[in-house]
Amino acid sequence: GAVVSQHPSWVICKSGTSVKIECRSLDFQATTMFWYRQFPKQSLMLMATSNEGSKATYEQGVEKDKFLINHASLTLSTLTVTSAHPEDSSFYICSATELAGVKETQYFGPGTRLLVL
Amino acid sequence: QKEVEQDPGPLSVPEGAIVSLNCTYSNSAFQYFMWYRQYSRKGPELLMYTYSSGNKEDGRFTAQVDKSSKYISLFIRDSQPSDSATYLCAMSGAAGNKLTFGGGTRVLVKP
Numbered sequence: 001g002a003v004v005s006q007h008p009s010w011v012i013c014k015s016g017t018s019v020k021i022e023c024r025s026l027d028f029q030a031t032t033m034f035w036y037r038q039f040p041k042q043s044l045m046l047m048a049t050s051n052e053g054s055k056a057t058y059e060q061g062v063e064k065d066k067f068l069i070n071h072a073s074l075t076l077s078t079l080t081v082t083s084a085h086p087e088d089s090s091f092y093i094c095s096a097t098e099l100a101g102v103k104e105t106q107y108f109g110p111g112t113r114l115l116v117l
Numbered sequence: 118q119k120e121v122e123q124d125p126g127p128l129s130v131p132e133g134a135i136v137s138l139n140c141t142y143s144n145s146a147f148q149y150f151m152w153y154r155q156y157s158r159k160g161p162e163l164l165m166y167t168y169s170s171g172n173k174e175d176g177r178f179t180a181q182v183d184k185s186s187k188y189i190s191l192f193i194r195d196s197q198p199s200d201s202a203t204y205l206c207a208m209s210g211a212a213g214n215k216l217t218f219g220g221g222t223r224v225l226v227k228p
Binding site: 004006034042043044046049091093105106107108109110111113 | 151153158159160161162163166205207215216218219220221
């Protein structure tokens with residue numbers, strides 16, 4: 001199957017700093033990437049949908065000025081958590097869709113664990 | 118009421134048993150159905166992908182979709198301790214659209 005990578009895998013930062021997380025599709029081009037957040041023992045919560053070359057679409061309740069998303073190429077999307085606070089500590093996961101004929105499948109990255117002190 | 122309902126478990130079974138998982142949903146527009154496996158502190162891994170109603174088998178895994186009942190299932194035969202994980206069902210109305218997830222079922226396969 002298709003491979004999606006994320007970097008870094010984990011990060012610890014001080015409150016008030018910004019953190020950038022990269023999501024890459026390694027062996028396919030992804031026109032659409034999704035960013036999720038997952039709290040312990042909970043399911044994935046979609047934050048935003050990112051299309052290459054256009055502005056991201058944010059889900060209700062997600063602050064677009066706090067979670068900046070850039071999808072500069074067909075293989076790279078970045079999520080920047082600006083002025084991070086302890087309540088932003090979570091597991092952030094991206095996914096990318098691969099188009100194979102008429103079938104589009106979402107493949108997930110390994111996730112990035114963020115801890116804000 | 119959530120769009121997709123999934124029993125959180127945990128579902129504990131002895132090694133070698135059949136694991137039976139299911140989800141119900143309310144949105145009749147869903148046509149694409151997926152099952153993901155997620156190990157602790159890892160990203161979800163796609164197990165099965167099904168379009169519309171019917172059955173699909175891949176190795177020890179069988180996925181079933183009954184759109185008339187708005188009910189999907191995943192069966193794992195000959196379960197192994199390595200199958201212990203959280204299983205998430207997901208669905209969408211069109212290819213490439215955002216997924217709607219169930220809450221996940223935690224499965225424990227005991228040796």
